[in-house]
Amino acid sequence: MKKLPLIIAAGLVATASAASARDYIEVVGSSTVYPFTTVVAETFGNKTKFKTPKIESTGTGGGAKLFCAGAGIDTPDITNASRRMKKSEFDTCQKNGVKDIIEVQVGFDGIAFANSKKAPQMTLTRKDIYLALAKTVPGKNPGELVLNPYTTWKDVNPSLPATKIEVLGPPPTSGTRDAFAELALEGGCKTFDFIADFKKSDSALYKATCHEVREDGAFIEAGENDNLIVQKLEANPNALGVFGFSFLDQNSDKVQGSIIDGASLTFDTIADGSYPVSRPLYFYVKSAHIGKVPGIKEFLAEFVSEDSFGDDGYLVEKGLIPLSEEKRAGFREDATKMTSLSM
Incomplete structure (x- = not known):
C-alpha cells in the first residue's frame, strides 16, 4: 500500500508529459504574412498525414516575443514577420536558448x-x-x-x-x-x-x-x-x-x-x-523543435516549394510578390540544410 502513491505519482508525471507534447505545428506573428501561411497550412494539412498547423496573428513584434521566450515546446515553432528580425530580438532569442534559427524570406509586399x-x-x-x-x-x-x-x-x-x-x-x-x-x-x-x-x-x-x-x-x-x-x-x-x-x-x-x-x-x-x-516578408523556424514536433521539416519544404512561393505558385494568387528564382533557390537551400541565421 505504501507504494501506491508512488505509482499514482509516476502515472501523473507520464500523463503530464504526454499532455505537454504537441502533435501540431504552432505559428505566430505578422498579420500580413498570416493569410499566406494559412493557405500553406491548409494545403499541407490536406496533402500530408500531419495535422493542419495552428496559425495565430499576433503582429510581428508580438510573434518575436513569443518565439524568443524559450526553446521548449510550450513556445511557438515558427514566427512570421513583415520585416527582418531585429538584432535585439535575435539577441533575446539567443539569451533564452533559442540558438539555431532558420530564416526564410517569403517574398515582397x-x-x-x-x-x-x-x-x-x-x-x-x-x-x-x-x-x-x-x-x-x-x-x-x-x-x-x-x-x-x-x-x-x-x-x-x-x-x-x-x-x-x-x-x-x-x-x-x-x-x-x-x-x-x-x-x-x-x-x-x-x-x-x-x-x-x-x-x-x-x-x-x-x-x-x-x-x-x-x-x-x-x-x-x-x-x-x-x-x-x-x-x-x-x-x-x-x-x-x-x-x-x-x-x-x-x-x-x-x-x-x-x-x-x-x-x-x-x-x-x-x-x-x-x-x-x-518591404520583404519573412518567417523564422526554431531548429530545436524539428524532430520534437511532427511535420516541421515537411511544412518548411511545402512553404519553399515552387508550387507555393514560385512565380506561378498558389501564394502569388493570394497577392504575394515572389522573389527572383535565384533568391528562392537560396532560401530553399537554407531551409533544406537548416542553415542557422547569424547577425
Whole structure:
C-alpha cells in the first residue's frame, strides 16, 4: 500500500508529459504574412498525414516575443514577420536558448495607403504622409520642430482635399507599422535637410522625429485585423487605412490604394521597386523543435516549394510578390540544410 502513491505519482508525471507534447505545428506573428501561411497550412494539412498547423496573428513584434521566450515546446515553432528580425530580438532569442534559427524570406509586399472606392483616389507624396501623421513636424521658423498642428489634408498640401486627417493603422507591435514608419514617414521626413542632418549629429532625435506617429486622434490604432480596417474604410469614405497589398488585392472591389510619389500600388510596381513603400516578408523556424514536433521539416519544404512561393505558385494568387528564382533557390537551400541565421 505504501507504494501506491508512488505509482499514482509516476502515472501523473507520464500523463503530464504526454499532455505537454504537441502533435501540431504552432505559428505566430505578422498579420500580413498570416493569410499566406494559412493557405500553406491548409494545403499541407490536406496533402500530408500531419495535422493542419495552428496559425495565430499576433503582429510581428508580438510573434518575436513569443518565439524568443524559450526553446521548449510550450513556445511557438515558427514566427512570421513583415520585416527582418531585429538584432535585439535575435539577441533575446539567443539569451533564452533559442540558438539555431532558420530564416526564410517569403517574398515582397507593398504597404497600401488606401481609402474607400466611394471617395476619390488620393495622390500623395511621402512628404505629405509625414506632415499628416508625424508627431512632430517643422514649424514656421528655420530649424524649428513643433507638435503636429495639421487637421486636414489641405493644411498639409493645398492641392489635397479639405477633409479631416483620419488614418486607421496597425499598432506598434506590428511589422507593418515598423515598415510604414521607416519607408513612408522617414521617407518624407528626410526631405527636410535640417532633419536629415540629425541622422549624423543626433540619431535618437532623428528617429524620434521621423518615426513617431502623432497621438492626438488623427492616427487611430485599429489592431492587427486588417479586414477590420477595410470594413471601417467602407463605412467612412473620408478615412484612409494602412495595410498590406494582399488585403488591398483581395478587397479591390471595396478599397483603392493611393498613388504615392507618382507610383500606383500594383504587383508590377512592387516587383520592380518603383512603388516606394514596399518591404520583404519573412518567417523564422526554431531548429530545436524539428524532430520534437511532427511535420516541421515537411511544412518548411511545402512553404519553399515552387508550387507555393514560385512565380506561378498558389501564394502569388493570394497577392504575394515572389522573389527572383535565384533568391528562392537560396532560401530553399537554407531551409533544406537548416542553415542557422547569424547577425
